[in-house]
Amino acid sequence: MSRAQALQPPCEAVVRQAIEWSLRLQVHPRDSRLYEQCQRWRGLAAEHERAWQRVQALSGELSEQFAALPATGVAIEALEQSQQRLQRRQALKLLSGVAVLGCAGWFARDLAPLQQWRADYATGIAQRSTFHLADGTSLQLNTDSAVQHDVDERRRSIILTRGEILLDTATSHPTEGRPVLQVHSDHGVFETLAGRFVVRRDELQTRLSVITGEVLVRPLNGRPVQARPGQDYRVSANQAHLVADPDMDASAWIDGLIVTRGMRLHDFLAEVARYRRGRVVCADDIADLRLSGVFRLQDTDKLLAVLPQTLPVRVEYRTRWWVTLRRHA
């Protein structure tokens, strides 16, 4: 290859293809057919080969760097922790002025003025944020949540794409002639004219908890149901199912709490895990222990640390974000 040719940088599409090939071969290092296909792709154009060589050199450099890092768990832990704290500091101390830092990502989005319609709102893990929509509705996002919304005089529509939200569409506003507020999730649509309610999207179902007002639940393929204040529903695409005796308070997170009544430890830890990075799990033989109480979400390490006071368990940290609970010996 001549030097002049080598100076022509490959375009993005080709570089991304080279990365694809490189990753595929890393996953299947002994797949000779894949190797031949890759060879063929490299031969198709000089640009392909240049991109390939660069990607290979980069991968080599990266492997070398990462191989020099200290023991498993410690390095990644240090990198993730420091990054989170750094973002917090940047947001607090630098974003307070005029600057907006691109690298703050989701954090910056939370702090940005949110007058744009059709915008995405999102929170990171362990964050809560409140937004006020154009029609006066207040929208609060729990940890690791995201919505798209489209709200004006004619249409009030919110799509819950991830996580959990509290909606408060005030009754003090004149409701006459106002369009119905609709919340869409994977499993159905939730409609109200005025009310305060929580919608949470899980993988297999959507949960609804009505605090005030009435909410019409329309499962995608099922019969609509009117949900009243104090009621909790689990909604799948086929039906809305009233939860008679909920094992936790669906709206306690608004006050930064988890409040449980006889909740399985396994389920409780799954709740806690939503508020922190990494894994929180328990051994099978303690999964069915029951837990009732009020727990503060502000510091989930502290929260976990109090569990041995009420249950026969001990908390084991493999890394800061890999926690396992075991039966206390």
Add this chain to the structure above:
Amino acid sequence: MPSHNQGVTTLYLDHHRWLHAWLHGRLGNAADAADLVQETFVRLLNRRERLELKTPRAFLRTVAKGLVIDHWRRGEIERAYLEALAQRPDLESPSPESRELVFELLERIARMLDGLKPKVRQAFLLAQCEGLSHPQVAARMGISLRSVERYVADALYHCYLLRYGA
């Protein structure tokens, strides 16, 4: 380039006191602020790009802000690393010299990954640092294998741009 040096000198004479006050406000510490004032101007001297002399303070603030973030990042990395180490009594504590090398390496990696979305960054780190396979990363993060592949590819492309320029 004497004109470049002259520009930096003018900037320094006119604004270094102001910059020190600004940095002091950010860092809450006069000695650190003085260090970063000096670093800001050293960086300008070493850089060959055009000085923004029409809005000198905004320009200085931009350069200094990058240094403040580097300064914080270094501090946070050291703290987080020592904390992570403290939770692993099974590991031997490294000597101060090798610790210093680790800090530098971690800092370089952290800067390289700056700007990646949290999930992209996490997927990439789990694969690179922990040596997890893509299906393992998917299980650990609770996301699909396809997402992991996309995230890792995105992270590599990000590194590629840093390494070779756009």
